[in-house]
Every structure is written in C-alpha cells, then in structure tokens.
Amino acid sequence: MNQRLEDGSAPCSPQTLLARFDSLGIAHRAVTHPPLFTVEQSKELRGDMPGGHTKNLFLRNKKGAMWLVTCLEDREVDLKALGEQLGAGRLSFGKPERLMRYLGVLPGAVTPLAVINDTAGQVELAIDSALLAHDPVNVHPLTNDMTVALSPGDLLRFLESVNHPPRMLAFDPA
Numbered sequence: 001m002n003q004r005l006e007d008g009s010a011p012c013s014p015q016t017l018l019a020r021f022d023s024l025g026i027a028h029r030a031v032t033h034p035p036l037f038t039v040e041q042s043k044e045l046r047g048d049m050p051g052g053h054t055k056n057l058f059l060r061n062k063k064g065a066m067w068l069v070t071c072l073e074d075r076e077v078d079l080k081a082l083g084e085q086l087g088a089g090r091l092s093f094g095k096p097e098r099l100m101r102y103l104g105v106l107p108g109a110v111t112p113l114a115v116i117n118d119t120a121g122q123v124e125l126a127i128d129s130a131l132l133a134h135d136p137v138n139v140h141p142l143t144n145d146m147t148v149a150l151s152p153g154d155l156l157r158f159l160e161s162v163n164h165p166p167r168m169l170a171f172d173p174a
Contacts, residue, residue: 012117051138069127136151
C-alpha cells in the first residue's frame with residue numbers, strides 16, 4: 001500500500017506527534033506494547049492502564065464524505081442510526097487505501113489523533129461524549145504498538161490545534 005497522503009506528503013510520525021504535544025504543553029504518557037489490531041487484543045494486553053479506551057471507526061457514505069468516529073471501546077455501534085445522527089445517510093467502512101490517503105494510518109492504528117494528517121479537512125471527526133468523562137483517554141499515537149494517555153481537555157485542545165474540533169455524539173445507553 002502506498003503510504004502517502006492525498007497531497008503526496010508522508011504522514012506524521014508518532015515521534016513528531018509527541019513533539020507536537022510537547023510544543024503545545026500537553027501532558028502525555030506513552031506506553032509501548034506489541035502491535036494491537038482489535039479491542040479484544042487491547043483488553044488482553046493493556047495491564048493496569050487506567051482511563052477510557054477507544055474504538056475508532058473510519059466511515060464514508062455513498063457521496064465519498066468521510067467520518068472518523070471515536071467511541072468507548074465497548075460501545076455497540078449501529079451504522080444505520082449513526083448515519084442518521086451524523087446526517088450522513090448510509091455509512092460503510094472506508095477501505096485501508098483511503099484510510100492511509102486521508103489519515104495516514106493503517107488499520108489497527110486508527111486514532112482521533114490521525115486528523116493531524118488531514119490538513120485539507122476532508123474527514124469529519126465525531127467523538128462519543130461519554131468517552132470524555134474518563135481521565136485519561138487512551139489512544140494510539142498513529143501506530144498500534146504504542147498507547148498514549150491524555151486528559152480529555154488536552155485531547156480536545158490538540159484536536160482544535162489541528163483544525164478538527166470534534167462533533168460530540170450522544171449514544172444511547174447500552
């Protein structure tokens with residue numbers, strides 16, 4: 001798979017992302033671990049990492065509009081209802097090539113932090129509002145062999161700094 005963004009540039013590296021946190025004064029704790037590809041693997045290997053853990057869905061509709069939805073890891077997501085809530089119509093999962101082209105990450109490493117690579121603003125970010133009740137929020141820093149813990153406020157501040165203030169989603173209680 002071509003690992004270039006839509007504009008032909010290379011995606012941001014995890015090291016550059018962490019340096020960006022430092023430049024913004026964002027406190028973070030990074031933990032390395034074996035590559036994780038599913039929520040189940042994450043649960044098995046996370047140990048005692050406190051806070052909220054995520055599930056990330058890269059979605060598109062028939063017109064090609066794209067969304068990155070970040071929610072609590074155990075959240076059941078009804079794509080039909082989510083499409084209605086977003087005003088997107090029928091949603092489907094974006095292909096790995098599209099994920100790399102617009103967000104600069106591979107399947108298994110999807111994270112809200114990947115919007116740092118979407119400089120043209122092609123992907124709308126939506127976050128489960130219940131996730132932000134957890135402190136810290138644990139996400140991958142553009143790779144699936146590391147997890148970074150951020151406060152909810154710092155996560156939002158970072159997303160705003162890369163021009164992707166998230167749309168807050170209220171999911172029905174499980």
